[in-house]
Amino acid sequence: MADYTIGGVLSADQKQQFEQDGFLVVKGLFREEVAEIAGEFMRLHAGGPIPNCFHPVPEEQAKGDALKLYPRMMHPHRVNELAMKYMIHPKVMNVLADLFGKEPLAAQSMFYFKPPGAKGQALHQDQFYLKMDPGTCIAAWTAVDAADEENGGLVIVPKTNRFEVECPHAADPKVSFTREEVDVPAGYTAVPVNMEAGDVLFFNGSVIHGSFPNRSKDRFRRAFICHYADESTERIAKYYNPLYRADGSAVIVAVNEDGGPCGTEYAFTGAH
Template identity: 30%
Template structure:
C-alpha cells in the first residue's frame, strides 16, 4: 500500500520548507539501496571510472554517484518507487516528474556542502522542486548530516558567492539572512527529508574516523514545469516513461542576474562535470 503524507506534514512543509518523513522507506529497502550502489561502485572501480586522487584519497574513491537510475533498472526500481512519487506529489500538489538522482557515501574526512538552494542549479520553472533525501545510515552533524534553515524558502532564490576551497567545504555558499539560523537534523535509515527547492540547506563535514553517512537524493518537479535545466529531455513520470520539457537556458528559475552553476560527481550520463553539488 502506498504511504500517505499527512495534512500536518504538508502544513509543516509549507511553513518551514522541509519535513522529515520518519520510516518512509523500510529498513530492508534502505539496505537494498546501499547494496545496489555498492555493487555499482565496485563496477566503477574495476573499469577505472573512479580513480583515487592523491590530495583527497578517501573522498575521491567514494564520490557522488549521479543519475544511475537511467542505466540500472534495479536502482531505479528502488529509488523511484510509488512511495517516493507519492511523497513528492503530496508536497508539490500535483503529479511529479523525477529530474535527477544522486547517491552519497560521505566517507570519513569528506567536506561539508555549503548552504545552497537546490533549484538554483536544477532550474525548474515557473515553479520549483521538491527533493527527497533518503537516509541510508545513521546521520548526525559529526558524520556529515544535513542542516536546514527553516522558513528560508520564502525568500525566493538567492545568489551564492564562490568560496575558496578548503579542508572543510567547497563550491559556492549562501550567507544566512538576518534572523535565520541553521537547524541540524538527525535521521535514521529509512527516514526521508523532503526539501523545498528554495530552502537554504547544506551538510556538515564528516569529522569521524570510521563512519560513513550514506544517503540518496531524488529531485522532483511537478508536471506543470515548463522548463528544467537538468535532464530536461529525460524526466521520468511515475510509470517510468520519459517526459520532455524545454531546456531552461537561465536555470536560476529564469532570473537573468544569477550566473549558471553546474553539478559534479560520477554520473550515468555526464561524469565529472562542473563544480557545484546539490544535496
C-alpha cells in the first residue's frame, strides 16, 4: 500500500458536500507546487511536439487558432516524470481515498494551456469517455493559474452527480474546441467555479461541466487535470490502461468493449 490514508483527510462537511453536489474545491492544495508544474509544462511546450502527447504547430500554420499553438497534452505521465509525480501525489491521493472510501487508481493525466483567445469546452460528462465499470471516475482539476469567467474558468452543474450518461448533440464550433455537448437539465443551473492557482477541484464523473472561452488579453488559464478510478473498477475504456496506485505500481483492468449508451463513445480518443 502507498502513502495515503482512508478517512481523516477531509472534514465531514467536505465529504457531505461532495456527496450532495458532486464536487469539492480544496483550497490551496498545490499552492506551493504550481510554479514547478507550470515551469515543467512550459519547458515541454518549448521543446516541441511529443508523439502521442501533443502536437503544437508554428504560428504561420495556426492561422490565429490559439489552441493549435498551445494544444492540450494528453497522458503526459507516460512521457514525463513530473507529470507522473503529481498525478499520484499523496496530497491528491489522500483526498481521493477519502472520497472513494477505497484505494484510488490514477487513470489519466492532461495539461491544458488555454492561452488568451482560446475556445472553451462544451458541457460534458467525463464518464462518457472513461466508461468505468462499475461506478464512475473522479477528476482532480488543479488550477495552475487563477481561473475565472474572463480567462476561461470552469462551469459546473451542481447535483448532476447522480445522473446517468446523457447522450450529447453537436457543440457550437465557434466557442468549443470539442465536438459534442450535453444540455443543462431542466431545473438545474451551470455556475462558474472561480479558483486561485493551487486550488484543486474534485468532481464526480457524471457531473456536467465545461469551460468558458478565454476572453482575456494576456492571461493563460493553465490546468493540470487527472482522472481516477477506485480499486473496485473492473473495466475501463481502452485508452486508459495501465492504471497506477499511489506508489507508482501499475494495475491492468479489462477493456470496456461496450459501445456505451450513446453509441458514439469510440469515435473519440477516449480522452477529452
